[in-house]
Amino acid sequence: MLDFPAPSPTDHRVRDPDRPDPDRRAADTDSPPPARQARRGHGSVTLRDVALAAGVTAITVSRYLREPQVVAGETAERIRLALAETGYVPNKQAGGLASGVSNIVAALLPNLANSIFAETAQGLSDTLQAAGCELLITSTGYSLEREEEQVRALLGWRPGGIIVTGRRHSPATRALLEGARRAGTPVIEVWDYQAGPTRGAARSFTQVGFSHEVVGRAMADHLLQAGHRRLAYVDSGIAEDYRAHERGLAFAARAQEAGAGVTHLAAPKGDPFDAGRHMLQAMLDAPARQRVTAAAFANDHLACGALLEAGAQSVAVPKRLALLGFGDFSIARQLRPSLSSVALPRYEIGVTAAQALLRQRAGDDSPGHQALPWQLMARQSTGGG
Amino acid sequence: MLDFPAPSPTDHRVRDPDRPDPDRRAADTDSPPPARQARRGHGSVTLRDVALAAGVTAITVSRYLREPQVVAGETAERIRLALAETGYVPNKQAGGLASGVSNIVAALLPNLANSIFAETAQGLSDTLQAAGCELLITSTGYSLEREEEQVRALLGWRPGGIIVTGRRHSPATRALLEGARRAGTPVIEVWDYQAGPTRGAARSFTQVGFSHEVVGRAMADHLLQAGHRRLAYVDSGIAEDYRAHERGLAFAARAQEAGAGVTHLAAPKGDPFDAGRHMLQAMLDAPARQRVTAAAFANDHLACGALLEAGAQSVAVPKRLALLGFGDFSIARQLRPSLSSVALPRYEIGVTAAQALLRQRAGDDSPGHQALPWQLMARQSTGGG
DNA sequence: TTGAAAGCGCTAACAG
DNA sequence: CTGTTAGCGCTTTCAA
Secondary structure, eight states: OOOOOOOSSSSSOOOOOSSSSHHHHHHHHOOOOOOOOOOOOOOOOOOHHHHHHHHHHHHHHHHHHHHHGGGGGHEEEEHHHHHHHHHHOHHHHHHHHHHHOEEEEEEESSSSSSSSHHHHHHHHHHHHTTTTTTTEEEEEEOOHHHHHHHHHHHHHHHEEEEEESSSOOHHHHHHHHHHHHTTOOOOEEEEEESSSSSTTTTOSSSSEOOOOHHHHHHHHHHHHHHTTOOOEEEEOOOOHHHHHHHHHHHHHHHHHHHHHHEEEEEEEESOHHHHHHHHHHHHHSSSSGOOOOEEEEHHHHHHHHHHHHHHHTTTOTTTOOOOOOOOOOOOTSSSSSOOOOEOOOHHHHHHHHHHHHHHHTTTSOOOOOEEOOOEEOOGGGGGGO | OOOOOOOOSSSOOOOOSOOOHHHHHHSSSSSSOOEEEEEESSSSSSHHHHHHHHSOOHHHHHHHHOOOGGGGGHHHHHHHHHHHHHOOOOOOHHHHHHHHHHHHHHHEEEEEEHHHHHHHHHHHHHHHHHHEEEEEEOOOOOOOOHHHHHHHHTTTTTEEEEEEEESOOOOOHHHHHHHHHTTTTOOOESSSSSSSSSOOOOOOEEEEEOHHHHHHHHHHHHHHHHTOOEEEHHHHOOOOOOHHHHHHHHHHHHHTTTTTTTEEEEOSSSSHHHHHHHHHHHHHSOOOOOOSHHHHHHHHHHHHHHHHHHHHOOTTTTTEEEOOOSSSOOOOOOOOSSSSSSOOHHOOOOOOOHHHHHHHHHOOOOOEEEEEEEEEEGGGTOOOO
8 A cells, every 4th residue: 555645636745844853752851862763654645734735733624524514614615725735535544543433344245256146246335335335345255264264354444344145154253243243343144034053043143135945945835836746956066055055955845845756966066057958968867767847946047057958958848847946137037938036135135234234333233134025936937927 | 333352262351451541641741630531442452452461562463463483483472372362353454554555455346246347356356365455346337427436435545456447537536546556556447458548648557458449340340251241239228338339339430441331229228138139129120221130239138138039039040130249148158049249358357457456566567458368259140150 | 613632553663 | 583662644532
C-alpha cells in the first residue's frame, strides 16, 4: 500500500508546515533533544492538510465529514472548498482504528464462479453497497481448513460482519466466529437452514437459506407421486459439498419410506455436462434389475447433460427415464423436453443475509433466522408442464 | 465493527495492568493533572497482552510475527505459547496504518453473477489468496458513475492494488487512479487491450485482456469465409457494455470492407435465452431484402436462445442461417447443432491480472500489458466441426 | 460551535 | 537479539 497524492486538477498539494516537529517536542522535556529521525507521513493528503487549507483544525473537518449539520455554515463552506482543492480521501484504516467501527463485511463462499454462489455474491454486493459497506470476499473451495485460515485472516480487519457458507465449520472456525459474535459482530450462515451442525443441536449463528433435507425429500416425493418405484440420486463430483449429500440422503430416506428402490451414484469430476451425459449412459448400461425409471441430480448442469445425451440416444424422457435437476438454471426451461428442477433463492439469499447483517449491526439482537422459499418446477422431464 | 475476545478454549483474557495511565502521564508535565476520562481499548487482545504473557515487549512479538528468525529460539517459544493462550488476532487496520502497507486488493467488476466476470473474480481470488492478499470487490453494474463512487470509497482503504474493468472511466475516476498509480499503487485494467480511451491515445494503466475490435473483425471474417454476404450483429441489451458495441462496430466495418451487407440489431432486456429466441424470430420475419444468412451475437446465451428457437421452428442451422456466439459457455458445445463461439480467457484474465499486480507491488515497474489469447471455435452452427 | 489532549494498535527508527 | 520512543491518521472525551 502506498499513499497517493491529491487527484485534484491543479494537483497542488497542501503540506503542513506546522506539523509538530518531534525534536521540538522532545525539547519540552528536561533531557537533551535526541537527534532522532522523525517518522514522516506516508504522503497522502490528511485531515490536517484539509484543515490547514480551510483555516480550522483537523477535528472540525472530521466533524464536518461525519455530522455536517453541527458545523457552522460559513466554516462548512470553507471546508468544502478545501476538501475539493486537496482531493482528500479519508483513510479508513485510521478511522476504523480510532473508532473501533468498520464498514467491511467479510464473506466466505465455496466458489465465486459457480452460478449459485455468484448470484449470492451479487445479492450481497448490491445490498451492502447500498448501505455503504464494502465486501471482502474469499472462496474456500469447499475446504473447512481454508475456511478456518480465511476467517482468521479476515477477522484481522475487524469486520462489521461475517458471512459464511453452511453450518459445518472446523472447531477452531467455530471458536473464532463465536468470539466475534460475543463481541457483537454479526455472523450469518447462508445456504443452509437446519438445527446445529450435529443433529438436534441448536443453531449457533443466524441462518439464511433452506433445509436441504426438506428439499431432498421433496425431490423424492415428486418422483414417487409420478409413480416411479426405482429411483437414482446422482451426487455431484465435489466430495466436500455436504449439502448435496444431505439432499441425497434425504432423497433416499424418503424413497425407502415409500418402499421404493434407490441407487446412489456419484458423478465424475470435470465438465458437469459431460459428467451428466456419462451418468445417463451408466444408468442405461446398468443390469436390468438395477435399472431406474427416474433420476434426481445434484445440480442442473448434470441433469442437462443427461437430458441432452438422452436426446442424442433417443431415450424417451420422461417415459423411459424421468430427470429432475436442482437449481433451476435458465437453460432448464429452454431445452426440449424442458427440465424439471428446484428453483432456489440464489440472489435473495445474498440480499436477505446482508439485510440480516445490517439489522444486527444496527443493534437488533433477535436471532433473525430466515428460511427462504424454494419451488419445485415440474416440467416435461418428469411428466409435467 | 466490534472487537472480539480471545477464542482460546480456556478464554482467559490477558489484560495489561501496567497499561500506561494517562493521568499519570499528564502528571509528568508541570500543569495539574486534569481529571480526564481515559480512552479504553476496544476490547480485543492486543500485542501488549501477548507480550505481557510472554514476558517481553510488544515490539518483540511484532517482530516474531513478521520475521521469526530474528527472535531467539527460547523467546520465540514463549511468544508462541502466549499467542495460542491469548488467541491473538492481529489488527490489520493498525498494522496498515503504521506501516503504510496493506494486503487489500480492490477489484471493480461490472457484475459478479455474469459467468464471464464471475470466473475472473475466481481467478483473482485464487491468485491473490495464494499470495496472502485479500480481495475487496464491488460491482459497478456497468455504470461509470458508480465506478467513480466506488473507486473513491475503496481508495480509503489504501489498497495495495486496484483492478478495474475496461479502459473507459469517468475523468474523475481516471484522476483518482492516476494519483494512486503515481503513488506506487498498481492499477490494472482487465477485459480490454487497446490503446487509450480515445483512439490513438497511449495506454494509461496496465491492461490484461484482448482487443474487442480484433475479435469483432475475426467474427465477421469467420462468417465471410463461409461465404455469407448478408450478416447481422445482435448486440446485448446492456447499453453501457461498450466492449460489446466495439465488437459490433468492428464486425460491421470488416463486413463492409468485404462488400457484404450488415444489419445491427439490439436484443431486448430480460432473460438472454428468451431475448435470443426473440431475435431469431425478428430475423426470420424481416422483409426479404433485409434477410440475413448469418448472425453473430454479443454472448452465448443470446446465441443459444436463437439456436434453440431455430430448432423449435425447424430452421436449418447453418444452412438457412448460421449462428455465432461469444464467450464459449459450456452449453455451446453441448447443443445440436453445436454453437460456434469465441473462447475467452475468463479465468486467466483474473489470474494474469493478479500476477501483474503482485509483480508491480513487488517493485517491477515495467508496463506489464498482456494480450491474452482467445480462440474462435468453429462448430456446426457455422458449418464447422 | 470549535479546539486541545489523548489514545486506537501497530511498526519504523534508532539505541543498546 | 531486545527495548525505547515516536508516530501512522483518525476519533473520543472533555473544555471552552
